[in-house]
Amino acid sequence: MMKTIAFTNQKGGVGKTTSTINVGAGLCREGKKVLLVDLDPQANLTYSLRKSSNRLETSIYDVMKGRIEPEETLISHNGFDILPSSIDLSGAEMEFANEPARENILKNKLAPFYDKYDYILIDCPPNLGLLTLNAFTAVKEVFIVLQAEYLALHGLSKLMEVIQVVKERLNPDIEISGIICTLFDGRKNLNKEVVDHIQDYFGEKVFDTLIRDNVALAEAPSHHKTIFEYDPNSHGAKDYAALSREIRNGQV
Numbered sequence: 247m248m249k250t251i252a253f254t255n256q257k258g259g260v261g262k263t264t265s266t267i268n269v270g271a272g273l274c275r276e277g278k279k280v281l282l283v284d285l286d287p288q289a290n291l292t293y294s295l296r297k298s299s300n301r302l303e304t305s306i307y308d309v310m311k312g313r314i315e316p317e318e319t320l321i322s323h324n325g326f327d328i329l330p331s332s333i334d335l336s337g338a339e340m341e342f343a344n345e346p347a348r349e350n351i352l353k354n355k356l357a358p359f360y361d362k363y364d365y366i367l368i369d370c371p372p373n374l375g376l377l378t379l380n381a382f383t384a385v386k387e388v389f390i391v392l393q394a395e396y397l398a399l400h401g402l403s404k405l406m407e408v409i410q411v412v413k414e415r416l417n418p419d420i421e422i423s424g425i426i427c428t429l430f431d432g433r434k435n436l437n438k439e440v441v442d443h444i445q446d447y448f449g450e451k452v453f454d455t456l457i458r459d460n461v462a463l464a465e466a467p468s469h470h471k472t473i474f475e476y477d478p479n480s481h482g483a484k485d486y487a488a489l490s491r492e493i494r495n496g497q498v
């Protein structure tokens with residue numbers, strides 16, 4: 247069955263983009279057909295996999311504006327597809343503000359893809375604005391990405407509140423179905439305490455696989471590679487392979 251998942255947290259720098267890319271690549275290695283949607287005007291996902299010197303002519307912005315069809319701007323990367331973003335998207339909040347059904351734009355644009363992929367993974371920007379609402383309207387599942395550091399749970403009640411409002415008003419199917427803990431350092435007691443705390447809060451929704459702090463994960467984007475292409479023997483590759491298996495097996 248096709249799955250649509252938004253990777254989210256309004257907090258910046260917690261590993262949303264790294265997780266979207268490497269879970270996508272991991273699922274692709276398991277033989278799944280995967281589309282990654284870059285919904286962040288920072289376009290980090292896009293340029294982590296593609297050289298920025300090759301400036302893109304079009305992006306998801308043009309798709310959401312109705313200028314082109316989504317197929318026209320797809321990029322493929324070693325077995326999976328990317329719907330790229332661009333800085334143009336940064337004006338979207340204002341530009342779409344007066345459109346009717348402005349929260350449904352992405353969902354409508356992705357509709358032709360729903361029977362072409364096994365997984366559509368959306369990388370959300372670090373805020374709870376209109377683009378994130380578009381992601382929440384387009385998906386059935388949300389994965390919250392948390393950094394195993396102090397204040398990891400800070401601001402989460404706001405995120406949960408927004409998801410609840412989306413469920414009531416825009417998308418009754420939406421569920422928080424997974425919690426990904428990243429940047430885990432087992433040598434730090436604090437990290438373990440934070441993960442315990444996250445598990446107390448979310449119970450079995452927390453994936454068993456903890457993504458360790460691993461420098462190869464931070465290096466791979468500058469080589470425009472997934473972790474499996476950049477360093478297949480790294481902890482990062484092992485962790486994202488294990489997490490992808492857990493997701494495929496529908497542990498939660």
Ligand SMILES: Nc1ncnc2c1ncn2[C@@H]1O[C@H](COP(=O)(O)OP(=O)(O)OP(=O)(O)O)[C@@H](O)[C@H]1O
Pocket residue numbers: 257258259260261262263264265286288290370371372428429430457458459460461463464465467
């Ligand atoms: N497990 C990890 N180990 C080491 N570095 C990591 C790990 N995960 C992510 N990073 C690095 O941390 C930084 C933030 O990660 P990432 O861009 O994935 O976060 P994000 O939540 O998408 O950020 P933003 O909110 O700005 O979109 C990046 O430089 C990334 O390479």
Ligand SMILES: [Mg+2]
Pocket residue numbers: 262263264286290291369370
């Ligand atoms: Mg990001």
